[in-house]
Amino acid sequence: MNTLNQQYEEKVRPCIDLIDSLRSLGVEKDLALPAIAVIGDQSSGKSSVLEALSGVALPRGSGIVTRCPLELKMKRNKEGEKWFGKISYQDYNEEINNPADVEEKIREAQVKITGDDLGISDDPISLEIASPDVPDLTLIDLPGIVRVAVKNQPVNIGDQIKRLIQKFITKQETISLVVVPSNVDIATTEALKMAQEVDPDGERTLGILTKPDLVDKGTEDTIVKIVHNEAIHLRKGYMIVKCRGQHEIKENVSLIEAIEKEKTFFKEHAFFQTLYDKGQATVPKLAEKLTLELVHHIQKSLPHLEKQIEKELAQTQAQLDKCGNGPPCDTSERLNFLIDSITAFTQDAISLTTGEELKCDFRSKMFFMLRKEFSAWKETIELSGTRFNWNIEREVAQYDQKFRGRELPGFINYKTFEVMVQEQIKKLEEPAILKLKQVAETVKKELFKLAQRSFIGFPNLIKMAQINIEAIQKEKEDAAESMLRTQFKMELIVYTQDSTYSKKLGKRKREDEQDCGFSGLGTVKKTTISAANTSETKATLKEMMKHLKSYYQIVGQRLADQIPLVIRYQILQESAIQLQRQMLHMLQDKEKIEPLLQENTDIKCQRIHLQNRHKRLSKARMRLTKFTMNIYNFNATQLY
Numbered sequence: 001m002n003t004l005n006q007q008y009e010e011k012v013r014p015c016i017d018l019i020d021s022l023r024s025l026g027v028e029k030d031l032a033l034p035a036i037a038v039i040g041d042q043s044s045g046k047s048s049v050l051e052a053l054s055g056v057a058l059p060r061g062s063g064i065v066t067r068c069p070l071e072l073k074m075k076r077n078k079e080g081e082k083w084f085g086k087i088s089y090q091d092y093n094e095e096i097n098n099p100a101d102v103e104e105k106i107r108e109a110q111v112k113i114t115g116d117d118l119g120i121s122d123d124p125i126s127l128e129i130a131s132p133d134v135p136d137l138t139l140i141d142l143p144g145i146v147r148v149a150v151k152n153q154p155v156n157i158g159d160q161i162k163r164l165i166q167k168f169i170t171k172q173e174t175i176s177l178v179v180v181p182s183n184v185d186i187a188t189t190e191a192l193k194m195a196q197e198v199d200p201d202g203e204r205t206l207g208i209l210t211k212p213d214l215v216d217k218g219t220e221d222t223i224v225k226i227v228h229n230e231a232i233h234l235r236k237g238y239m240i241v242k243c244r245g246q247h248e249i250k251e252n253v254s255l256i257e258a259i260e261k262e263k264t265f266f267k268e269h270a271f272f273q274t275l276y277d278k279g280q281a282t283v284p285k286l287a288e289k290l291t292l293e294l295v296h297h298i299q300k301s302l303p304h305l306e307k308q309i310e311k312e313l314a315q316t317q318a319q320l321d322k323c324g325n326g327p328p329c330d331t332s333e334r335l336n337f338l339i340d341s342i343t344a345f346t347q348d349a350i351s352l353t354t355g356e357e358l359k360c361d362f363r364s365k366m367f368f369m370l371r372k373e374f375s376a377w378k379e380t381i382e383l384s385g386t387r388f389n390w391n392i393e394r395e396v397a398q399y400d401q402k403f404r405g406r407e408l409p410g411f412i413n414y415k416t417f418e419v420m421v422q423e424q425i426k427k428l429e430e431p432a433i434l435k436l437k438q439v440a441e442t443v444k445k446e447l448f449k450l451a452q453r454s455f456i457g458f459p460n461l462i463k464m465a466q467i468n469i470e471a472i473q474k475e476k477e478d479a480a481e482s483m484l485r486t487q488f489k490m491e492l493i494v495y496t497q498d499s500t501y502s503k504k505l506g507k508r509k510r511e512d513e514q515d516c517g518f519s520g521l522g523t524v525k526k527t528t529i530s531a532a533n534t535s536e537t538k539a540t541l542k543e544m545m546k547h548l549k550s551y552y553q554i555v556g557q558r559l560a561d562q563i564p565l566v567i568r569y570q571i572l573q574e575s576a577i578q579l580q581r582q583m584l585h586m587l588q589d590k591e592k593i594e595p596l597l598q599e600n601t602d603i604k605c606q607r608i609h610l611q612n613r614h615k616r617l618s619k620a621r622m623r624l625t626k627f628t629m630n631i632y633n634f635n636a637t638q639l640y
């Protein structure tokens with residue numbers, strides 16, 4: 001007995017303490033801990049078994065008595081220490097000094113959680129009991145499975161209960177205790193079916209037969225077979241117990257007396273005696289077995305638990321990073337925090353508009369979008385040029401009607417050339433302004449996004465940044481528009497360097513000659529030139545087409561660069577610099593500092609929630625590491 005006790009203190013106790021301490025940290029909110037859940041049909045005797053194990057009376061009776069998951073945490077005290085109880089649910093905690101009060105307190109709790117109706121709830125009630133007479137165990141009592149709803153119950157009560165049970169037994173960390181009365185056909189038990197669904201090999205399912213005193217005469221050997229694991233096989237096997245029946249409760253048989261009566265019952269039973277001899281019967285044996293099973297299960301679960309904790313910790317940290325740090329409490333540090341946040345944002349805004357890496361993790365595709373916009377602009381110019389070429393050919397054909405004045409054939413005015421060029425360039429003005437507006441919109445959107453990312457959780461800062469961005473962008477867009485308009489006005493002066501022009505023209509002529517060589521008469525042939533035109537005019541007109549095309553190419557190249565340059569200068573560069581100035585200006589107004597630092601309550605709550613979670617997981621990891629180190633040391637000392 002002494003060695004058994006010693007082993008218990010060395011091996012069993014630390015394991016159970018570890019899980020209890022993790023549970024008391026609250027990590028159960030984050031991950032599943034090893035546990036034993038008690039499931040069974042209504043009135044199969046679940047609460048009676050728990051009662052017998054814990055030594056305290058639990059609510060019992062007909063109908064759905066257990067309406068919330070009840071976590072029964074039992075802790076064995078040293079001999080002579082006082083009984084201690086504590087009930088907690090939702091935000092409520094209460095110490096219980098008398099075991100006799102437990103039943104009433106649980107009933108009270110259930111009413112508070114589920115309301116006075118007869119429904120059920122997922123919200124658990126936790127009952128801690130410390131006493132020299134209980135095993136070190138944590139068990140979860142669940143509502144019993146019912147098939148039909150009775151008066152006032154929700155019609156789908158059966159499904160609700162099943163769903164609740166499934167929630168518990170699906171977890172790999174849960175051992176299912178399936179409670180089945182000896183006087184029903186075990187094969188048809190719903191609870192066993194449910195356990196088999198989630199654990200087909202019965203690796204974490206233990207069967208418990210109750211009410212052996214009510215067994216149908218003549219079916220005793222079937223029961224013995226079941227407990228011998230010869231009927232429906234479960235890896236963890238079966239146990240059989242006898243609890244207090246209704247009659248015994250009425251007669252005030254105490255739980256301690258009941259244990260004695262149970263022992264006598266099995267010892268003297270003609271059929272069940274063998275089960276007693278093999279240690280497969282009685283509540284104390286069940287307690288022993290459960291404790292060992294739980295310890296075994298805990299040891300098996302530890303590596304997985306460690307991994308889970310690591311994973312959760314990493315996830316929590318990532319979420320915390322997203323929430324940001326929040327403002328400090330100290331006044332002078334608050335100002336510094338604000339200055340730092342604004343500086344970081346405006347510097348990122350400048351980096352964004354110059355196409356450099358940002359400090360914050362905001363990934364922008366802005367320059368990619370800009371390149372696309374600007375290359376589309378070049379295509380617009382080229383397309384307009386192609387259309388121009390067609391038009392010139394047509395207009396040349398209509399030259400007599402449209403342009404020719406008093407001049408004799410063969411004379412073509414420089415003025416005519418200028419007018420045609422000017423008209424064509426004018427066609428690019430509105431598309432250029434449109435491009436400006438499109439780019440300005442893109443840039444504004446990206447800056448808005450950056451502000452949201454940089455000032456996450458500070459709605460007032462985001463708002464102020466957006467107001468500034470909006471105003472500055474408007475101002476810069478106007479300035480850019482005016483520059484573009486001026487550019488188009490300047491383009492009415494037909495000008496380029498002589499050498500540039502001569503080069504372009506020379507190249508075009510050579511190309512046209514080659515074209516003629518290939519296609520015979522060249523492009524003009526395709527159009528019908530009015531018969532009135534003499535061949536001189538035709539030749540001169542052809543000549544002018546070469547001039548028009550050459551000049552348009554030069555202007556096209558100039559505008560393809562000039563428009564993007566203006567846009568980049570005003571909308572990107574200048575506006576980012578101005579944004580920095582204006583944002584920093586805000587800091588001068590001392591009144592504004594506090595409102596700017598006002599944090600979004602959701603983010604604040606979320607951060608606190610995540611910080612707490614991080615704290616408990618870190619603590620859990622530490623405890624787990626310490627525990628595994630101890631086991632390692634323990635095993636190591638045993639080796640030598």
Ligand code: GDP
Pocket residue numbers: 040041042043044045046047048049059060061065066144210211212213214241242243244245246249
């Ligand atoms: P639960 O609904 O599964 O929690 O079942 P209870 O524990 O409330 O038990 C249902 C009824 O069966 C109660 O009246 C108990 O007194 C009775 N009961 C439980 N175990 C035994 C037993 O081993 N023998 C007898 N005769 N009655 C029992």
Ligand code: MG
Pocket residue numbers: 046047048059060065066144
């Ligand atoms: Mg019950």
